[in-house]
Amino acid sequence: MTQDKPENAPEHCPGTESDQAGKASACAGCPNQTICASGPKGPDxxxxxxxxxxxxVKNKLMVLSGKGGVGKSTTTSLLARMFAHMNQEQNFGVLDIDICGPSQPRVFGVLGEQVHQSGSGWSPVFIEDNLSLMSIGFLLGSPDDxxxxxxxxxxxxxxxxxxxxxxxxxDYLVIDTPPGTSDEHLSATTYLAGTDGxxxxxxxxxxxxxxxxxxxKQITFCKKMKVPIVGIIENMSTFVCPKCTVESIIFPNSTSANSTEEMCTEMNVKFLGKLPLDPRLARCCDEGKDFLTEFKTSPTVIAIKNIILEIQKHFECN
Known part of the structure; x- marks a missing residue:
């Protein structure tokens, strides 16, 4: 079995599971030498x-972003709610592993709920009959903690x-992650890679x-870690006025050659679609309301439905 090696490891790194981790001659000068020498040995x-x-759990879907502020958590909630709306006979879960910024309890309107523990483990909080949520936000004494x-x-x-x-x-577990490529992502991908389905x-x-x-950078991370990439979603692609339905580009890209679609083609990943910016969505997230039922005719609702169809198609083929 191939042993795990830390980032920027020397060519002859013995791996973190080896008894020689941090002690071999190849470890001399490595910035991870002390960590490897003191860490636990053997498989996790x-x-x-x-x-x-x-x-x-048949399918596990992580939602990632390279940077903060792109609407990753909002997109996660939209995906999970649309999954549940479109497939009433199936069951779905949302896991919020954004440990330092858990926003899903507020977005789903269950802020202040408590999780219960039994002999079978923690019970998630149910949003709908077929949609449940787990977040560290349920374990904090106050939202300000x-x-x-x-x-x-x-x-x-x-x-x-x-x-x-x-x-x-x-049928699906949707996992909301913090932005970037750090500890949380390494842990989640390592554990999910060892699961069935x-x-x-x-x-x-x-x-x-x-x-x-x-x-x-996030795409490069996924390829290095052998994480299957379902595709890319471009959020806030345009602004559609809820009243006059005039479409405006509020985040223009300086050159069309650097568009999201061009990037997907260049890096050989699938482009799943664009989500228009709707100010009513932000209000629904703040108030914990279901945007999909509150504003059924919004272009954002239509777009997320088409994206869900593409995601389901991917998992059906893999």
């Missing part, structure tokens, strides 16, 4: 626990969420070049 026992817990944790403690919480939440049988990731960006630059 959490991988087996996560595999066992998620054995009844800050989670001030280092990487290992955040990773431990992610492992708990994946191995101790009693989801039951799910299909899994993959959707990346969210906005049209600006600065956002596209960061999502390129």
């Amino acid at each position: 026992p959490g991988i087996a626990l996560v595999k066992q817990r998620l054995c009844d 800050a989670v001030i944790w280092r990487g290992p403690k955040k990773n431990g919480m992610i492992r708990q969420f994946l191995s101790e939440v009693d989801w039951g049988q799910l 299909s899994w993959g990731t959707v990346l969210v960006t906005t049209p600006q070049e600065v956002s596209l630059l960061d999502v390129r």
